[in-house]
Amino acid sequence: MKIINKTRYAILGVLLAGPTSGYEIKSLMGRSTVYFWRESDSTIYPMLKVLTREGKVLPETVYVGKKKKEVFSITESGRREFKAWLDSPTGSETPRNEFLLKLFFVTDRQEIFRLFRERLDKMEGIHEEYKKIEERLEGIADFSQKAVRLKALRYGMALLESEIQWLNEEIR
C-alpha cells in the first residue's frame, strides 16, 4: 500500500468554497487548519500544478486592481476525488509524541514533575488560542459549515480540558 500525499485533499477541500489562489489557500490554512493539519509553505504551489495537470483543478488568471493572481477552481473530477477520500477509511498517523517518549524513559521524580509542568503550560497556551478562535467564529455570520467547525473546535477544546485537568491533578 502506497502512502498517498494528502496535501491534495486539503487543497481540494478549500477549493470547495470557491475559486482560490495559492496564496489565499496558504494564508487560509495558516489561520484554520494549522491546528490539526499543517502544510509547509512550499507545498501548495507545486501541488496546484500537479492537480492542474491531473484535471482536478482549473487555473485562471485574475486581476484584482493591478494585482495579478492565479485562482483555481475545483473540477467535477476533483469533486469526485475529494468525495472518494471523505468516504474512504480514515488513516491513522504514525504516532510520534515526544512528551510520552520522554515520560516513558524518565526515572527522576523532579524530571517527571518538570515534564508535566511543561506539558501543562503548552496545553494551556493552545487552549487559550482555541478560545480566541471560538470567539472569532461565533462572531462571524452563519455560513454553511459554521456549526460543524464550532463542533470540531469544541471537540478539540474538550480534549484539551480533560488533559489539563489530568495534569493538574498529577502535579497537585
Added chain:
Amino acid sequence: MKIINKTRYAILGVLLAGPTSGYEIKSLMGRSTVYFWRESDSTIYPMLKVLTREGKVLPETVYVGKKKKEVFSITESGRREFKAWLDSPTGSETPRNEFLLKLFFVTDRQEIFRLFRERLDKMEGIHEEYKKIEERLEGIADFSQKAVRLKALRYGMALLESEIQWLNEEIR
C-alpha cells in the same frame, strides 16, 4: 533550526536498562513505544551504526547458545546526550490529523455521523488494547519505572475515555 532525528533518543532510552541488541530494541519498541512513538523496522540498525561511530554506544558480540548477536551498551557520552535531550524543551509534532481535516470540510450530516462513528470505533479499539497492556503491566514484578509507565498509560487511557465520551454524546 535543523530537524534532529529523534530515533537516537528512543534507542538510547532503551539502552539505559542495559545492553540490548538491535533486534531486541525493535521488538521491545513494537510492544511498548509503538503506541506513542513508532519507528520503522529499518531505522534501528543504521542508527546503531551511527551511534557507534559517534561513541554514544559500544557494540559487543555475544553468543547465546550458538546464536550470535551484537549487543550495544550506552556509554557515558551517550548518557549525557540522553540527559540533555530529556532536559531540553519538548518539541511539538507537526499536527496531521486526518479525522479533523475531514471534519473541517464535511457538510453532509450523514457523513459527519459516519466520521464520528468511525472515530469512535477506532478509539474504543485502542482503549481495549491499552486495557490489556495495563493488565499485563500490573502483573509484572516491580521495576524502577513501573509506576511512571502505569501513570503514562493511564494518562493515555483517560484522554481516550474523554474522547469516547464526547463522541458518544455527539452520536447520541
Added chain:
DNA sequence: GTCTTCATGTAAGCCGTTACATGATTAA
C-alpha cells in the same frame, strides 16, 4: 521437514522542511 522467530541489514523513492529567490503593491 517446514514454519516461525531470531537476527541484520540495503536500496529506491517519496515526502517534507528549510532556506533561498524574486518582485509588485499598499499602508504608514
Added chain:
DNA sequence: TTAATCATGTAACGGCTTACATGAAGAC
C-alpha cells in the same frame, strides 16, 4: 520611503516507508 503583505515559486537535504534480501536456530 520603508515595512508589511501579496504573490509565486525552486533547490537541497534529510527523513521515513516499503520492499527486498539473507540466513541460522529452534519449535512442532
